[in-house]
Amino acid sequence: MSETLSDITVELGVPAGLRGVPTTDVPETKKTFTSDQEVRWCPGCGDYAILAAVQGFLPELGLRRENIVFVSGIGCSSRFPYYLDTYGMHSIHGRAPAIATGLAVTRPDLSVWVVTGDGDALSIGGNHLIHALRRNVNLTILLFNNRIYGLTKGQYSPTSELGKITKSTPMGSLDAPFNPVSLALGAEATFVARTIDSDRAHLTAVLHAAAAHRGASLVEVYQNCNIFNDGAFDLLKSPETRDDMLIRLEHGQPIRFGADLDKGIRRDQVTGALEVCAGDDPAVIVHDAHAADSSQAFALSRLADPGTLARSPIGILRQVDRATYGDRMSEQLETAVGTQGPGDLAGLLAGSDPWTVG
Amino acid sequence: MSGKQVHELDRVIIRFAGDSGDGMQLTGDRFTAETAAFGNDLSTLPNFPAEIRAPAGTLPGVSSFQLHFADHDILTPGDAPDVLVAMNPAALKANLEDLPRGATIVVDTSEFTARTLKKVGYDSNPLDDGALSDYKVHALDLTGMTMDALAAFDLTRKEASRSKNMFALGLLSWMYGRPIEGTIQFLEKKFAKHPVIRDANIAALRAGWNYGETTEDFAVSYEIKPAALAPGRYRNITGNLALSYGLVAASQRSGLPLFLGSYPITPASDILHELSKHKRFGVRTFQAEDEIAGVGAALGAAFGGALGVTTTSGPGIALKSETIGLAVSLELPLIVCDIQRGGPSTGLPTKTEQADLLQAMFGRNGEAPVPIVAPCSPGDCFYAALEAVRIAVTYRTPVLLLSDGYLANGAEPWRIPEINDLPLIEPRFATARNQGNGNGSAQFWPYLRDRETLARPWAVPGTAGLEHRIGGLEKADGSGNISYDPQNHDLMVRTRQAKVDGIAASIPPLSVDDPSGEARLLVLGWGSTYGPIGAAARRVRAAGYPVAQAHLRHLNPFPANTGDVLRSYDRVLLPEMNLGQLALLLRGRYLVDIRSYNRVRGLPFKAEELADVIEKAITDV
Numbered sequence: 001m002s003e004t005l006s007d008i009t010v011e012l013g014v015p016a017g018l019r020g021v022p023t024t025d026v027p028e029t030k031k032t033f034t035s036d037q038e039v040r041w042c043p044g045c046g047d048y049a050i051l052a053a054v055q056g057f058l059p060e061l062g063l064r065r066e067n068i069v070f071v072s073g074i075g076c077s078s079r080f081p082y083y084l085d086t087y088g089m090h091s092i093h094g095r096a097p098a099i100a101t102g103l104a105v106t107r108p109d110l111s112v113w114v115v116t117g118d119g120d121a122l123s124i125g126g127n128h129l130i131h132a133l134r135r136n137v138n139l140t141i142l143l144f145n146n147r148i149y150g151l152t153k154g155q156y157s158p159t160s161e162l163g164k165i166t167k168s169t170p171m172g173s174l175d176a177p178f179n180p181v182s183l184a185l186g187a188e189a190t191f192v193a194r195t196i197d198s199d200r201a202h203l204t205a206v207l208h209a210a211a212a213h214r215g216a217s218l219v220e221v222y223q224n225c226n227i228f229n230d231g232a233f234d235l236l237k238s239p240e241t242r243d244d245m246l247i248r249l250e251h252g253q254p255i256r257f258g259a260d261l262d263k264g265i266r267r268d269q270v271t272g273a274l275e276v277c278a279g280d281d282p283a284v285i286v287h288d289a290h291a292a293d294s295s296q297a298f299a300l301s302r303l304a305d306p307g308t309l310a311r312s313p314i315g316i317l318r319q320v321d322r323a324t325y326g327d328r329m330s331e332q333l334e335t336a337v338g339t340q341g342p343g344d345l346a347g348l349l350a351g352s353d354p355w356t357v358g
Numbered sequence: 359m360s361g362k363q364v365h366e367l368d369r370v371i372i373r374f375a376g377d378s379g380d381g382m383q384l385t386g387d388r389f390t391a392e393t394a395a396f397g398n399d400l401s402t403l404p405n406f407p408a409e410i411r412a413p414a415g416t417l418p419g420v421s422s423f424q425l426h427f428a429d430h431d432i433l434t435p436g437d438a439p440d441v442l443v444a445m446n447p448a449a450l451k452a453n454l455e456d457l458p459r460g461a462t463i464v465v466d467t468s469e470f471t472a473r474t475l476k477k478v479g480y481d482s483n484p485l486d487d488g489a490l491s492d493y494k495v496h497a498l499d500l501t502g503m504t505m506d507a508l509a510a511f512d513l514t515r516k517e518a519s520r521s522k523n524m525f526a527l528g529l530l531s532w533m534y535g536r537p538i539e540g541t542i543q544f545l546e547k548k549f550a551k552h553p554v555i556r557d558a559n560i561a562a563l564r565a566g567w568n569y570g571e572t573t574e575d576f577a578v579s580y581e582i583k584p585a586a587l588a589p590g591r592y593r594n595i596t597g598n599l600a601l602s603y604g605l606v607a608a609s610q611r612s613g614l615p616l617f618l619g620s621y622p623i624t625p626a627s628d629i630l631h632e633l634s635k636h637k638r639f640g641v642r643t644f645q646a647e648d649e650i651a652g653v654g655a656a657l658g659a660a661f662g663g664a665l666g667v668t669t670t671s672g673p674g675i676a677l678k679s680e681t682i683g684l685a686v687s688l689e690l691p692l693i694v695c696d697i698q699r700g701g702p703s704t705g706l707p708t709k710t711e712q713a714d715l716l717q718a719m720f721g722r723n724g725e726a727p728v729p730i731v732a733p734c735s736p737g738d739c740f741y742a743a744l745e746a747v748r749i750a751v752t753y754r755t756p757v758l759l760l761s762d763g764y765l766a767n768g769a770e771p772w773r774i775p776e777i778n779d780l781p782l783i784e785p786r787f788a789t790a791r792n793q794g795n796g797n798g799s800a801q802f803w804p805y806l807r808d809r810e811t812l813a814r815p816w817a818v819p820g821t822a823g824l825e826h827r828i829g830g831l832e833k834a835d836g837s838g839n840i841s842y843d844p845q846n847h848d849l850m851v852r853t854r855q856a857k858v859d860g861i862a863a864s865i866p867p868l869s870v871d872d873p874s875g876e877a878r879l880l881v882l883g884w885g886s887t888y889g890p891i892g893a894a895a896r897r898v899r900a901a902g903y904p905v906a907q908a909h910l911r912h913l914n915p916f917p918a919n920t921g922d923v924l925r926s927y928d929r930v931l932l933p934e935m936n937l938g939q940l941a942l943l944l945r946g947r948y949l950v951d952i953r954s955y956n957r958v959r960g961l962p963f964k965a966e967e968l969a970d971v972i973e974k975a976i977t978d979v
Contacts (some may be wrong), residue, residue: 035827037827037839037840065825066819066820066821066822066823066824066825067819067820068819069661069662069819071658074830081827081829082827082829082840084827085825086825087819087826087827088826088827088828088829089658089661089688089827089828089829090827090828090829090831091654091684091829091830092681092684092830095650095651095654095680095681098619098646098647098650098651098654098655098658099654099655099657099658099661100658101644101651101654101655101658102617102619102644102654102655102656102657102658102659102660102661102662102664103658103659103661103662103819104658105617105642105644105655105659106615106617106642106659106662106663106664107663107819110662110819110820127647127648127651128647128650128651128654131646131647329642332637333637333638333640333642335637336637337637337638340638341638342638342639343606343610343636343638343640345606345607345639345777346777348603348606348639349603349607349774349775349777350774351593351595353391353395353540353593354591354592354593355394355395355591355592355593356590356591356592357397357586357587357588357589357590357591357592358587358588358589358590
């Protein structure tokens with residue numbers, strides 16, 4: 001059974017990603033998940049919208065809140081766990097995916113979330129992010145991308161556009177930015193999606209799908225920092241430009257965008273790259289998020305202009321099934337017990353050739 | 359029987375040396391197993407290059423394995439070999455200076471060619487030029503005899519020659535009356551899928567034994583009677599194996615599932631290898647992408663109620679420091695095992711050292727006290743692991759377990775404990791809210807402490823009503839909410855320190871071994887120097903000098919009586935395989951004028967060397 005929320009299909013019942021996590025019959029509300037701590041982000045920060053969306057959406061999962069854990073790193077976004085009345089850990093810079101891995105692998109009865117930012121996940125913590133994705137640990141990773149370092153007051157980040165003028169780059173930054181979605185696809189992620197802080201319905205639908213996915217889900221959220229990088233996503237948000245700048249992906253649907261869906265995406269038969277064409281071009285491709293091969297999802301991710309982010313695809317780029325690291329590990333433990341019997345400590349300590357004295 | 363003479367000895371030190379590809383570690387391991395099965399007390403010292411296959415025939419490529427066995431209890435792998443088995447000129451040259459005059463040398467002559475001699479700088483053949491006239495030399499064509507013995511097998515010459523280590527093992531086993539049945543069984547299992555290799559190795563082993571029995575070259579064999587060890591069941595064990603078993607035992611005795619997050623590093627990797635075998639004990643091992651992820655995952659597992667462990671060596675500790683600091687702030691149980699090796703930087707990966715003590719003690723930002731436990735022998739690694747877990751779980755703190763390369767790879771007979779004699783460790787998870795809020799309902803305060811231990815409650819996810827958030831930011835005393843209050847920070851810093859200091863109330867006092875009761879000199883040690891110091895103290899006492907010995911197993915906090923013990927002797931001598939790190943701590947803490955003896959050669963102290971140092975210190979008092 002399924003229903004359509006916005007433009008994303010969501011499975012109902014106990015989704016695979018939450019299998020094993022205890023549910024509750026007691027009705028939950030946004031208040032259930034709101035902690036008593038004062039929220040301390042700057043007024044106008046995009047994080048407020050994401051927090052509200054998460055607090056509003058968690059009750060829909062019907063999970064016992066004590067079985068939900070948010071783990072974060074360091075940065076503005078990483079204050080997130082303090083504001084949710086679940087279990088939470090505000091850890092150290094970049095390491096949240098590693099810490100969450102240990103938790104998720106030992107506690108399959110928990111719904112484990114990672115909240116991170118572009119600096120936290122892609123700079124200091126880049127190594128942990130890619131390995132959590134390739135291992136397919138059952139985590140939902142929310143990557144708030146504001147293309148700037150906020151908490152340290154405005155240095156350029158690994159997603160900042162080339163040439164960005166910041167406190168640490170008065171003549172412009174010198175390094176090309178990461179595209180987090182491309183990176184995640186290259187890291188063998190099984191679920192990769194992108195959404196925007198200002199589009200509550202889309203954000204909520206993507207979160208639903210990410211939570212439902214069993215394995216590592218990477219959700220990049222374009223998030224405005226109104227203090228140090230205000231308007232970074234205006235091109236994608238402004239009613240005048242957004243329809244031409246955002247490519248909304250829907251599984252099984254032709255990829256069209258523009259105010260009157262007058263643009264489409266087709267494949268260049270010579271180079272294999274994707275390109276913009278007319279919306280009624282018969283070669284417009286159909287989005288297949290479940291394709292085993294990630295080439296088309298990667299090609300879609302490359303449509304976004306690295307500087308302006310024009311033609312950013314949003315929605316679920318890829319969602320495929322692959323056994324999770326934790327499930328495989330649990331299987332090995334069960335197999336070991338099944339073939340060798342449960343552990344016998346006395347036998348282990350004695351070893352194969354003990355001898356007796358006296 | 360051959361009717362050859364049998365001489366009785368009370369102890370023997372044998373060193374097998376060859377190219378790193380010659381299988382010397384395996385040969386030593388098998389001789390050790392045979393010796394353990396025979397009932398001697400023993401102690402071993404493997405010594406091998408960091409390179410997996412250093413260039414053949416060169417001095418850097420020499421790998422050796424020393425074994426000391428006796429009819430009485432012994433404490434060290436021995437200072438100087440009585441017997442050197444040298445499989446090539448490099449092995450002879452690299453080890454000769456360690457041999458006392460009159461020692462026995464068995465060499466494989468087939469490797470003594472003009473080319474191999476030149477490679478290690480011999481201008482003439484030491485087997486012919488009188489350079490070895492002070493030794494009993496058995497110059498044997500081990501390779502040739504091995505190939506002759508294997509002529510009937512379908513093997514290339516190169517393949518056949520690889521069994522020369524088994525020929526040498528067979529010969530030495532005959533010389534010292536070791537049984538070889540265990541090795542035959544071992545070979546049958548190891549090469550079960552390669553019947554020709556299996557049979558060739560067994561044939562070479564038997565040929566070596568038979569050669570000893572029949573040749574005129576060996577007129578006598580030796581007998582070393584079994585040692586009178588305390589009654590019980592024994593096995594042979596290395597430090598890394600004992601440490602691994604200690605962790606499994608701690609998991610079983612606490613009911614906490616064991617989770618190891620680790621990144622491969624010498625000499626700690628064997629713990630990862632070992633624990634990955636024990637899945638039926640519910641042990642989860644995670645080979646992480648780096649050292650930081652290894653400890654991070656362990657801490658995440660601990661947050662979820664597992665026994666979180668990470669294993670590494672010095673360079674890995676440097677990388678894990680920030681996460682250990684987080685564990686100090688989160689006040690969660692975490693076991694960090696540092697199998698020390700020579701430093702700084704990459705240093706001497708396969709050699710031993712004790713130079714990470716100050717790193718363990720202070721290697722974090724801020725005031726971040728971490729308890730430290732250091733085992734004193736390979737077998738003690740088992741109990742030290744249990745003790746580290748007891749402290750971590752009871753006090754909700756990361757604990758550093760400081761082993762080293764010598765303990766990790768060294769082996770000794772180990773009395774197998776009864777499971778019921780092992781301590782029980784109670785996790786005492788929080789199950790209920792602990793703080794009234796004035797309006798009749800209760801709250802959960804994650805930093806409300808146990809009055810006695812100062813430990814905070816360990817409330818694991820999944821426990822209804824105890825939802826809470828913790829992090830690396832300073833927390834308000836009690837509620838655990840973020841706090842930037844100056845007085846609160848001062849209180850929290852002092853409280854975390856007081857909690858670690860308070861562990862002293864739960865550890866045994868420092869005991870002193872002074873048989874005469876007349877000693878004016880105390881020799882103090884920590885970690886793996888226990889054996890050499892103990893052996894040296896015996897020699898000194900046998901020579902008529904009184905000396906007291908004490909050994910610290912807990913390095914943070916120290917046992918409560920440490921200052922009293924140090925001050926009750928006219929002089930304290932502290933040998934360390936560093937430049938005086940424990941001495942620095944003790945001098946600062948107790949204002950005692952400790953005399954250091956420091957060597958950092960990548961090798962354990964020799965008993966004779968320490969005996970000289972102790973005697974000199976006694977005469978100086």
